[in-house]
Amino acid sequence: MGTISSALGMMSQALDADQAALNIVANNVANANTPGYTEETPNWEENQPVTINGVSYGTGVTETGPTSQRDRVLEERLDQQQQLASASGTRLTALNTMQALFTPDSGSSSSTAGDIGSDITSFFDSFSSLEANPTDSSLREEVLTSASTLAGDVSNSAASLNEQRAALDQEASGTISQVNSLTSAIAQLNQQIMSVSPDGDAGTLEDQRQQDLSQLSQMIGINQATTENNGLSITTTSGQLLVSDGSSLQLTTGAVNGVTDFFLGSTDITSQLASGGGELGGYLTARDQDIPSALGSLDQLAYNVSTSVNALNNAGTDLSGAEGTGTNAAGVTGTGTTPLYIFSEPTQVAGSAESMSVAMTDPSQIAAAGFGDGTGDNSNATAMAALAGAAIVNGQTPSNFYSNFVSTLGSTISEVQTQNTAQNASVTQLQTQNDALSSVNLNDEASAMTTLERSYQAASQVFTMLNSIMASALNLGEQATVS
């Protein structure tokens, strides 16, 4: 009934509701700089009207608690992009460290581990010099010196790569304790959220959970799914369960073939984690893919150069007239009892680079002469110099093999750099959108969407025009060159 007392009651309720809303606004202002805090808006609920004699009397509104302005779909997309950006960023850092080993610093002729490309050229050139004067002792010294430089640089590069691999291994295993503590924290938050707010937004608890999820996304590739009662389950991107509502499964580590592998229960999930994303994905991709690939190429180079040079030297006659134990191209086998090897003879490809070294200490043992041609002969030195242009490493000359290896590494870096730049750009865009969504003002939200659409359309125009300009420019350039 519309009495003065009921009117006063409604006014009092309205004031209470306003006070509650002001508290929420004050909370938003106080937490404006709190990382991960999502702005809250008040929820108004109409009170049940009172009907007396067929006439309905309104009883005002009540403030029923705040709702955070969050969107899980967008936050999940942001987390996914963050995982990709972290993985490519970590991998890129590792690749750049690798490249520094093989690329001379600016203003310098050699890199951290020397310049293997010019070492190869100098080594085979030293045989060309010896060819002209096969008995000259200083030229013989020069062959061993250049062999030693080549072997040292290859060996140092391989050792540095192995050191880098060990460092990445440590970094990767170091992330596991953080991953485990984050998954435990998320499981605990799940429990709290599910008991406190099974049907709605849990406010700061959800903020904390989202912040933990963002941190976890930096570390490892994950998928997330909301479960009943506002819980959350988390799996790795390949589907292994890490968190299921209030319980979490811990990742463990173990040494396998000299590196750390990662287990969930008794299952080795290292390769799945490598392709999953996050810093861990980046570390593992560099450790298990990029470095082994580079080491494999160096091993192949060291093995083929060492065995090819040794085989030829062992099929010749040294300065003292001693013959090697090998068989020459004409099928003649030397009369020697000990092989005449310049490099330590590798027994297998794997590990050849790090163990590459010069075995010969006496330069007179360089077999510049062929079998039975006298010590002044140069035919074997000529054959060894010709190895520079022979396809002895996987169907390529040693120099070409090495330069292809370096340029492949450069291309990989360029590709990962491109991925990383685009992924970081995507993260920035999504953060902008997420910030707008967290804003209390719905107009800001609509405006952010319009800006995204407008930017995409303008960028598409720019891209189409630039693409056309570049295609035409390249054609114009060709015409100009031809004319």
Added chain:
Amino acid sequence: MQSFGTHREHPELKDLVVEASRALARLDAGRLEELALSCQVLNREMKSAGAMERTALAGQACDAVTDMAVFARVLEATRANLNVMHRLRELYAGRLEYGERAARGWAVGKENGHGDN
């Protein structure tokens, strides 16, 4: 506008591409629209370019290839983000529509009383 290749006041193609990627990353629609206009002018100028300028532009195009790949990736990521935002909006619209229908259905059911199917 001065002809390209010979005057440094004119931005290199590479600079244009890099700037476009950056503007798109920070969703600077205004800057992107300016760049679109610059590209239109460049396109017009190219048609009347001399032999030396053509060669210079061809060199610039070669230099800009890698950055163009980056721009393409950023554009691709933006399209994916835009799709997510569109889906999100549809989801909201669907929720609102569903909410209204559900409310209306509930009201109708109430009016029809027991036994209504």
